[in-house]
Amino acid sequence: MTNAGGRIVAVAGGSGFIGRAIARRLAESAGTTVRVLTRNPERARARFAAAPGNLEFAAADVTAGAGLAEVLAGAAAVVNAAQFDGYPIENPARGLTFERVDYGGTVALIAAARAAGAGRFIYISGAAANENSAVAAFRCKGRAERALRESGVDFAIFRPSLVYGPEDRVVNGIAKALKFAPVMIVPGSGRQRMQPLLVDDLAACVALAADGRGRNGIFEIGGPDLMTFDDLTRLVMELTGRQRPLIHLPEAALRAAGRIAELLPGAWFSRDAVDFLVADNACAIAPLLAEFKIALTPARSGLKYLAAN
Numbered sequence: 606m607t608n609a610g611g612r613i614v615a616v617a618g619g620s621g622f623i624g625r626a627i628a629r630r631l632a633e634s635a636g637t638t639v640r641v642l643t644r645n646p647e648r649a650r651a652r653f654a655a656a657p658g659n660l661e662f663a664a665a666d667v668t669a670g671a672g673l674a675e676v677l678a679g680a681a682a683v684v685n686a687a688q689f690d691g692y693p694i695e696n697p698a699r700g701l702t703f704e705r706v707d708y709g710g711t712v713a714l715i716a717a718a719r720a721a722g723a724g725r726f727i728y729i730s731g732a733a734a735n736e737n738s739a740v741a742a743f744r745c746k747g748r749a750e751r752a753l754r755e756s757g758v759d760f761a762i763f764r765p766s767l768v769y770g771p772e773d774r775v776v777n778g779i780a781k782a783l784k785f786a787p788v789m790i791v792p793g794s795g796r797q798r799m800q801p802l803l804v805d806d807l808a809a810c811v812a813l814a815a816d817g818r819g820r821n822g823i824f825e826i827g828g829p830d831l832m833t834f835d836d837l838t839r840l841v842m843e844l845t846g847r848q849r850p851l852i853h854l855p856e857a858a859l860r861a862a863g864r865i866a867e868l869l870p871g872a873w874f875s876r877d878a879v880d881f882l883v884a885d886n887a888c889a890i891a892p893l894l895a896e897f898k899i900a901l902t903p904a905r906s907g908l909k910y911l912a913a914n
């Protein structure tokens with residue numbers, strides 16, 4: 606591994622949707638080498654259209670524990686944006702669970718960061734993080750946050766609402782469905798709240814945190830527009846020029862489908878996925894704005910790229 610001078614920032618999950626945006630943003634900082642931790646460096650490198658010279662790729666599995674400290678050697682800061690394949694649908698048979706990858710992986714990375722002498726740890730949590738939640742996804746994020754708060758390592762925790770961008774799955778999934786479906790199916794009442802956040806805004810805050818901003822703080826982070834799932838779907842319809850009637854699929858029906866799907870092979874749906882779909886993702890962003898002084902992108906302008914597709 607190389608470091609052309611200056612500091613190294615390691616990004617676990619740096620090949621993922623949010624991690625790529627963070628890695629790209631960090632790589633823009635002069636004197637920074639970004640080390641993307643990935644289970645497959647070659648595949649990860651291919652996910653960056655033109656990888657800048659100060660981006661390097663290191664093999665690491667956050668569930669393995671062993672070897673993580675070596676991979677973090679020389680890192681001044683560590684960002685954790687790793688999440689298991691196929692999330693939020695767990696597949697315990699393959700070890701793809703929030704407990705093992707999100708909570709366990711974060712704990713292992715914190716220990717490795719300490720061992721490697723990294724001065725700062727930034728964790729991408731979630732708006733609904735709560736260590737007492739009955740939902741594994743939210744509980745594991747809450748427990749990972751606690752592990753970090755109690756680790757003695759300087760930290761910054763971000764709790765994003767729904768994150769979107771040209772490479773996301775959710776908003777692009779809605780836009781793709783609109784191309785083919787005569788009606789648009791919305792999970793639950795459609796009244797679940799969110800503040801869609803442009804991934805570049807999250808990346809900008811993480812880059813500031815890597816420089817020391819938001820020391821030992823927990824920041825809810827969402828876009829400036831508080832909207833419902835229905836509002837977001839209507840905005841995507843407007844921007845793509847594809848109007849469809851909205852059909853709401855009741856939560857009870859979704860849960861029944863989740864229960865059945867959990868009994869079948871393939872892990873294509875689950876009750877946990879329902880919890881994700883119907884969760885309230887509103888954010889209190891005043892502390893973030895006060896600390897990071899960022900102009901968050903309004904959804905209508907951040908989603909403009911949809912019009913081109």
Ligand SMILES: NC(=O)c1ccc[n+]([C@@H]2O[C@H](COP(=O)([O-])OP(=O)(O)OC[C@H]3O[C@@H](n4cnc5c(N)ncnc54)[C@H](OP(=O)(O)O)[C@@H]3O)[C@@H](O)[C@H]2O)c1
Nearest residue numbers: 618620621622623643644666667686687688729765767768
């Ligand atoms: N997307 C959202 O709207 C949103 C909102 C709130 C919070 N979050 C949180 O933000 C984080 C990032 O989400 P995302 O949507 O960017 O996820 P993603 O696109 O699925 O990326 C996750 C990355 O984690 C890496 N990974 C998976 N298992 C790993 C392991 N065992 N060891 C090391 N790396 C592993 C994968 O990289 P390799 O395959 O290269 O190893 C993958 O690129 C997650 O914690 C998620 O819960 C996301």
